[in-house]
Amino acid sequence: MGADAQVSMTAPRLLHPGAWWLWAVALAACALRTTNPVLLCLIVAVAGWVVVSRRADVPWSRSFASFLRLGMIVIIVRLVFQILFGVRVPGTTLFTIPEVTLPGWAAGVSLGGPVTVESLMAALYQGLRLAAVLACFGAATSLCSPYRMLRALPTVLYEAGVAVTIAFTFAPQAIVSSRQVREARRLRGRSDRGVRAWTASALPVLEGALDRAVALAASMDSRGYGRRGSSSASVRRRSIGLVLLGLVAIAVGSYGLLDPGAPALFRIPALALGAVALLGALVAGGKSSTRTRYRPDPWVAPEWIVSLAGFVAFGSFVIVGRLGDALSPSTNPLEVPAVPFVAVVGLLVGTLPAWFAPHPPTLASTAAPLVVAA
Amino acid sequence: MIRFEHVTITYPEATSPTLFDVSFEVPEGELCLVVGVTGSGKSTLLRAVNGLVPRFSGGVLSGSVVIDGRTTSDVAPRDLADVVGVVGQDPAAGFVTDYVEDELAYAMENLGVAPDVMRRRVEDILDLLGLHELRNRPLASLSGGQQQRVAIGSVLTAGPRVLVLDEPTSALDPAAAEEVLAALTRLVHDLGITVLIAEHRLERVVQYADRIVMVPGDGRPVVVGTPAEVFGESVVAPPVVELGRLAGWSPLPLSVRDARRVAGPLRDQLASVGTEVFSRAVRSLGDVVATTDSLQASYGPITALRGVDLEFRAGEVVALMGRNGAGKSTLLNHLVGLREPAAGAVQVMGSVPHRLSARDVVRVAGLVPQDSGVLLYHDTVAAECSASDRDAGLVHGTTRTVLDRIVPGVDASMHPRDLSEGQRLGLALSIVLASEPPLLLLDEPTRGLDYGAKQRLVEVLAQLAADGHAVVIATHDVEVVAAVADRCIVLAEGEVVADGPARDVVVHSPVFAPQVAKVLAPLALLTVHEVELALAAASDSSYS
Numbered sequence: 017m018g019a020d021a022q023v024s025m026t027a028p029r030l031l032h033p034g035a036w037w038l039w040a041v042a043l044a045a046c047a048l049r050t051t052n053p054v055l056l057c058l059i060v061a062v063a064g065w066v067v068v069s070r071r072a073d074v075p076w077s078r079s080f081a082s083f084l085r086l087g088m089i090v091i092i093v094r095l096v097f098q099i100l101f102g103v104r105v106p107g108t109t110l111f112t113i114p115e116v117t118l119p120g121w122a123a124g125v126s127l128g129g130p131v132t133v134e135s136l137m138a139a140l141y142q143g144l145r146l147a148a149v150l151a152c153f154g155a156a157t158s159l160c161s162p163y164r165m166l167r168a169l170p171t172v173l174y175e176a177g178v179a180v181t182i183a184f185t186f187a188p189q190a191i192v193s194s195r196q197v198r199e200a201r202r203l204r205g206r207s208d209r210g211v212r213a214w215t216a217s218a219l220p221v222l223e224g225a226l227d228r229a230v231a232l233a234a235s236m237d238s239r240g241y242g243r244r245g246s247s248s249a250s251v252r253r254r255s256i257g258l259v260l261l262g263l264v265a266i267a268v269g270s271y272g273l274l275d276p277g278a279p280a281l282f283r284i285p286a287l288a289l290g291a292v293a294l295l296g297a298l299v300a301g302g303k304s305s306t307r308t309r310y311r312p313d314p315w316v317a318p319e320w321i322v323s324l325a326g327f328v329a330f331g332s333f334v335i336v337g338r339l340g341d342a343l344s345p346s347t348n349p350l351e352v353p354a355v356p357f358v359a360v361v362g363l364l365v366g367t368l369p370a371w372f373a374p375h376p377p378t379l380a381s382t383a384a385p386l387v388v389a390a
Numbered sequence: 391m392i393r394f395e396h397v398t399i400t401y402p403e404a405t406s407p408t409l410f411d412v413s414f415e416v417p418e419g420e421l422c423l424v425v426g427v428t429g430s431g432k433s434t435l436l437r438a439v440n441g442l443v444p445r446f447s448g449g450v451l452s453g454s455v456v457i458d459g460r461t462t463s464d465v466a467p468r469d470l471a472d473v474v475g476v477v478g479q480d481p482a483a484g485f486v487t488d489y490v491e492d493e494l495a496y497a498m499e500n501l502g503v504a505p506d507v508m509r510r511r512v513e514d515i516l517d518l519l520g521l522h523e524l525r526n527r528p529l530a531s532l533s534g535g536q537q538q539r540v541a542i543g544s545v546l547t548a549g550p551r552v553l554v555l556d557e558p559t560s561a562l563d564p565a566a567a568e569e570v571l572a573a574l575t576r577l578v579h580d581l582g583i584t585v586l587i588a589e590h591r592l593e594r595v596v597q598y599a600d601r602i603v604m605v606p607g608d609g610r611p612v613v614v615g616t617p618a619e620v621f622g623e624s625v626v627a628p629p630v631v632e633l634g635r636l637a638g639w640s641p642l643p644l645s646v647r648d649a650r651r652v653a654g655p656l657r658d659q660l661a662s663v664g665t666e667v668f669s670r671a672v673r674s675l676g677d678v679v680a681t682t683d684s685l686q687a688s689y690g691p692i693t694a695l696r697g698v699d700l701e702f703r704a705g706e707v708v709a710l711m712g713r714n715g716a717g718k719s720t721l722l723n724h725l726v727g728l729r730e731p732a733a734g735a736v737q738v739m740g741s742v743p744h745r746l747s748a749r750d751v752v753r754v755a756g757l758v759p760q761d762s763g764v765l766l767y768h769d770t771v772a773a774e775c776s777a778s779d780r781d782a783g784l785v786h787g788t789t790r791t792v793l794d795r796i797v798p799g800v801d802a803s804m805h806p807r808d809l810s811e812g813q814r815l816g817l818a819l820s821i822v823l824a825s826e827p828p829l830l831l832l833d834e835p836t837r838g839l840d841y842g843a844k845q846r847l848v849e850v851l852a853q854l855a856a857d858g859h860a861v862v863i864a865t866h867d868v869e870v871v872a873a874v875a876d877r878c879i880v881l882a883e884g885e886v887v888a889d890g891p892a893r894d895v896v897v898h899s900p901v902f903a904p905q906v907a908k909v910l911a912p913l914a915l916l917t918v919h920e921v922e923l924a925l926a927a928a929s930d931s932s933y934s
Binding site: 072073074076161163164167196197199200201202203204205206207219220228230231232233234235236237238239240241242243306307308309310311377 | 442480484485491492497501528530531544728751756764781821822
């Protein structure tokens, strides 16, 4: 249709969700390839900068902060585990906690002992890596809502949609109903703070979330979700089988690409197999499905820029990884991490979406408040 | 178009069927109103139209529901999506997508409508329901009335022949409700769509209805007929019909216009009585219980309250009115200390509510929230009552005593979920009242209540005010305001735009005036009960 031709570079619109997710996944892949704290902090900064410049004025755009908080928790937990149970690395001892001798069946697990700067730094780097990956996913979810991504997926994958839609709506709704339940506790004269308040509210929150899940499923069904076209059961089974095979193969392939120790078969061949299987499912499913799409998102210049920016960043990390070991700075002996120039340039390219992605549409009028107080 | 043949529906673990041997038929192009007391099975009936009951609810349906020639037991709801559109009580719970346009297109995408047709239909529906300014808005940013219209639009785009709506205006302010109902009548008249609609506030819809299905709910058969036929004997009737019965008008008027045309003699008769008997006995006001001093509140960048100065006194019933999103709930939340003021101050009984501990705050102010069910989370009524006594540090049995005063005879072993709407509200109210807070706040207490339950609530509130509580109700229900409020505050955009005796505030407002006031204007009578009293006074004076 002619709509694609009219898309201008600057007019406010929502970017294709696939572009945001490709960009975010590429950044997350960068993070997974390194333990260099400087680069990891840069990745978080890049993700944060793009989120701040291009997120829409919608409730889910605030999820980036929650992902950052989750990242902090991950780092703290990683450090505490290192202090209590971590492998004892020789080096500069900071302090010593009493060692517990464990019975024979728990051999290999150590509890307590000297805590060294080196071991803490190694744990910090690893925690930081996970936090950076979380920040990348937080960026993707705040830049485009999960539902829009789901909608952009091929029709065959969409068939798994009821479960996925409900899963996506569960967390935000659980947050809303847990606030309600805690307020209700306060109205009844019970404390709304502390561990007991949280545990006591778990059951009503789950109940409420389940009720809403059923209501949502009923609404989807009564609006025609999951209507079968003329396809036979065997065709459907075949395409679902292909989808499962494709997803597993792609998962294995991605793991192989990220873990340098994985066998070669688990890298490109697995990815290729997955792609072929998904393509086959797409063809089979496309024939049987009657679904159509309303105003599909165009894929034009800004989409290319955003996704390529992610790939350039990833590419720069691959190159740096080939050239030396700047991506995994040594913690034993402890040294100041080197800052590889190529990776920094790559990450700078990764910030391009902050300028080249279109602005999201703002709330058209000020007639209604964003939060309905009723 | 819709045919129920001997339909009996029994939910799992229920001892008796919710609907028993229901048979009726709705021809094409009619607006059919389903009425009945709370808990009589109206929602069950509506959800049975496209088979959501029993497919999503469990239970057994015997008999058959035939819709456009198809029996629901043979066809899944999804395969009826092009024939029936269903909008539930809470529109937001049914939203699947994030943006208005996507939501409107969702059903069409599932039906496989061609892209260019989809594009055109979305535009048509945007115009038909006046949603074009909202097309790019996230659903979460819409007000209640806007959400309701989007929910209706999202089923209309699929081009259904039948539209089923469960209380579409219960959460809406009077103006937004008018907007939705006007859109519905347009659909019936312009497109010939068959509409089946359940509603408690009959005063809003009855004049649009071609046919009424009354579900008595106590095992008696359903009554089907024209509005005038059904309301001749119905236990639920809008105020204008009640007034018609009192005055002995025949045929019974269904709209304010009909009633006004025949009300001339009644107005003359009432005008001859002095105005003093019209006014409710003024309650003696006690001390100031709560004050707000240039109270401001905000959610992120949005200001919800802008400098609100108010005073609430013991012994008065205050109605808080205003559009959806005008700041009514926000004000109540501040009075009970759920929120901290952005600026300004709140004081209740000399203390600042949000600084008090949970246990202390319930002694000064109690709030029954909009969805009173969230206060209840034990599995029996008895457990709720004893937990409430324990929480507030009261003598065992206090809550139960309060409950018996408000709604006598609730079975202590019942699950709160299985209580009727009115009983559940009564239970929530008694939990809040058990610690005798001087300030009692209720947020939309009449949502989902039938006229009888509302009448009992009104009596309870009047009694509480007489006992010296300050009662504040946030509500859209003008008839309840007319029946119980002494004072009325109207909020708009977070500011107080009117504050005065309820009679003065509501009687001349085209939006907030109750039906009786509209029929009898310029006389300042608000309820059928007041007319009754005035008539009694008139006949007394004519004898003497």
